[in-house]
Amino acid sequence: MSVRALPDHLQKVVEEELNEVPKRVPEDIKAIKDWLSKQPHIKAREDDQNILLFLRGCKFRLQTVKEKMEEYYVLRSMVINRINVKDPMLPDMQAVLGRPIIIPCPINENGPQVFLxxxxxxxxxxxxxxxxxxxxVVIMDIVMQEVDHMVMGFYCIIDxxxxxxxxLSEISPQLIKLIIRGVQNAYPIRPKGYVILNAPxxxxxxxxxxxxxxxxxxxxxxxxxxxxxxxxMFKIIPKHILPTEYGGSAGSMDKIRAEWKTKVESYRDWLIDDSKYGIDDTKRLNHPKAYNEFEGSFRTLDID
Incomplete structure (x- = not known):
């Protein structure tokens, strides 16, 4: 088994809050790999670390892992039609990375990851x-890959x-449903809360x-x-991990933005390769499932 060892305080979290039993982890990873081998329509990352990410995100409930993993790759196949190749050097992403729009705050050692x-x-x-x-999506993918601290969940501040x-003319009901579906049903991460600031x-x-x-x-x-x-808000979000513009001591928004721009660009090859993963419904063994249909209620998965 090839996975990163966690520091003691995070290992305590995954065992006490996420039902991880260290001696059983290899068996659980193998169970998911065996299941994936019987799902030719799912093209998934099958490295141990990625599967462990889903196991932890679903509190090691194997059936929930299967449902969430399929939903994750269904969603990727839906979204890929909107976002095309995730190349951070293309002008569209460079424009976003060049502005303080999405800012992952520094790690909070005593609590969830925070995004602004x-x-x-x-x-x-x-x-x-x-x-x-x-x-x-790209920034979240990178954070999930390398920030083990995400086992404690995340907060998102939307200012x-x-x-x-x-x-508002670009925010259709379908897009809102897609975002909700991703947050609730697909991503193997724990939303601890959303803070909406200064909402008109x-x-x-x-x-x-x-x-x-x-x-x-x-x-x-x-x-x-x-x-x-x-x-x-500071009762929920530690003040010290926020940018100086919000009264914190993590540096300016532009400083954090520039650091993440460099990091995202360093992932360019990985991100381009990552675009190949998703769902091919023509290879589904049981029955066709149109992955672009998402009207109505969503599949029930737990929000922990």
Whole structure:
């Protein structure tokens, strides 16, 4: 078995919170590999580390791993039609990486990973929502690959102070459903909460329209704050890991952005190769499943 050893405090987390039994991990990894060998329609990364990521993300419930892994690759095949090749050197991703739009905060040793997402005034018409989503997917893929700290879950701060209403024309109901499906059903990560900062009334209305698509547990983890409420936000998000613009001591947003731009570019070959993984329904053994159909209720998977 080829997996990274965790530091003691994270090993304690996976054993106490994620049901990991170290001596049983090789057997569980083999069980998923055996299952994948009987699923010719799924082209998945089958290295031990990637399978362990799904096992931990599903609290070692093997049936849930199978469902979430298939959903993950179904979603990839849907999304690949929107985002094409994930080449960070192409102009669309360079435009996003060149602005402080998606910022992974430094590791919080005592809690979940934190991401900061913001749309900057003046970007509408220059940067498409699809390009922001593509870059976000790429950054999340990289974080999942190398940041073991993600076993503690993640928080996402979405700052809408500079949101431009023009972007609403690019946010279709289908896109919202796709994003919700990814968060709830596909990614093997633990959303600990979403903090929405400075939301204009139109965005609050949009949330009220779609919130019934969210599991109750996830709805309970969405918090709305304004600038005057940052003290309350700091009860959830440690202040010191935030950029200086938010009162933290992690450096400026542009400094963190530049570091991540370099990191994403260093993954170029891996990202281009990663585009080949997904679902080929023509090879499905049981019955056809149109992966572009996602109206209606989503498959029920646990949000931990």
């Amino acid at each position: 997402v913001r749309l900057n005034r003046g970007d509408f018409g220059k940067i498409l929502i699809d390009d922001i989503i593509k870059t976000g 809408l102070e500079e949101f431009e209403y023009g972007y 009334s139109m965005c609050v209305t949009l949330y009220e329209t779609f919130k019934l698509m969210l599991y109750q547990k996830l709805r309970d983890r969405i918090h709305f704050f304004n600038k005057s409420d940052l003290g309350e």
